[in-house]
Amino acid sequence: MQVGDILCKKTARVVTVRMNETVAIAAQLMRASNISALVVKDVVRTEGNTAVGMFTERDVVRAIAEHGAAGVNLKVSQLISVQHLVSCSSTDTLEQVRYLMHRHHIRHLPVIDNYSLIGVISMRDIATALDEVAAVPTVSAA
Secondary structure, three states, X not given: OEXXXXXOOOOOOOOEEEOOOEHHHHHHHHHHHOOOEEXXXXXXXXXXXXXXXXXXXXXXXXXXXXXXXXXXXXXXXXXXXXXXXXXXXXXXXXXXXXHHHHXXXXXXXXXXXXXXXXXXXXXXXXHHHXXXXXXXXXXXXX
């Protein structure tokens, strides 16, 4: 099974946040969309909309744990690492993506095809898909 097989079952809308937005805005976006991660975009005139990272509930918790109530005023860019965006493509297998997530200790990956953000896949998406495959009864030859 490939990432694209999962994405076709999900909503096409990918919720994003700009690097210069605050933790409070990011948290509100996650709450309003009932999601636990946002794709972070760097909006630069010369490069267009470029996915540069992921911002998660863990980042919100870290901001507040390290800075108290003032953590909600930090910029998203202060909490993410933009050196290397870990991503996948729609043709990657679930096994490849699960390995990437395990190796990098992450639970969400942006899906990028031809330099365009087309979706986000989560560890939960993978687990659900694998559970569905395991639940399908096999037909034996008699």
